[in-house]
Amino acid sequence: xxxxxxxxxxxxxxxxxxxxxxxxxxxxxxxxxxxxxxxxxxxxxxxxxxxxxxxxxxxxxxxxxxxxxxxxxxxxxxxxxxxxxxxxxxxxxxxxxxxxxxxxxxxxxxxxxx
Numbered sequence: 001x002x003x004x005x006x007x008x009x010x011x012x013x014x015x016x017x018x019x020x021x022x023x024x025x026x027x028x029x030x031x032x033x034x035x036x037x038x039x040x041x042x043x044x045x046x047x048x049x050x051x052x053x054x055x056x057x058x059x060x061x062x063x064x065x066x067x068x069x070x071x072x073x074x075x076x077x078x079x080x081x082x083x084x085x086x087x088x089x090x091x092x093x094x095x096x097x098x099x100x101x102x103x104x105x106x107x108x109x110x111x112x113x114x
Contacts, residue, residue, distance in 0.1 A: 003068045006098045010073040011066060013103060014094075018061040018079055022049045030102040037108050045106075058082040064091075071098050 001009070013028035025046050033042040053059065060080040067074045074095045081088045092110025096103045 001098060001101055003070075005101075006071065006073050007066050007068045009098060009101065010068075010075050010094075010096050010103065011063060014063075014075060014077060015061055017049050018053075018059050022046065022053060025049065028103055030099065030104045033102075033104055033106070035106045035108070037106070056081045056083045072096065073098065 009028060016022075016024050016028070025042070029042050029045065031042060033045065034040070035045070039045045039048045058081075060082070062078040062080070063075070064078055065074075065076040072095060074093060076093050077091070079090045079092075081090065090111045092108060094106055094108045096107075097105040
């Protein structure tokens with residue numbers, strides 16, 4: 001896929017996972033997805049996203065930067081987590097590798113408040 005399409009795929013994935021429908025994860029993430037993060041694979045990622053979404057009454061996604069080269073996309077973003085009277089902000093960077101129009105590998109580094 002051309003670099004701009006890779007960037008668009010990753011941006012849409014994060015927007016969908018944070019503020020849209022987690023059930024659409026398979027449209028963006030390959031079945032054999034791997035990561036060094038705790039969730040390890042696509043099913044683990046789905047569980048993490050569902051649990052994260054369930055923990056807050058509202059989430060807002062803000063794209064801060066996105067950079068791509070060859071088959072890799074780095075995305076820097078912020079998620080505002082709103083629950084009743086509290087408001088928390090997570091800032092993170094993900095580096096994803098794209099193959100055949102899907103995310104096949106991902107690495108995350110970000111703030112954690114829970």
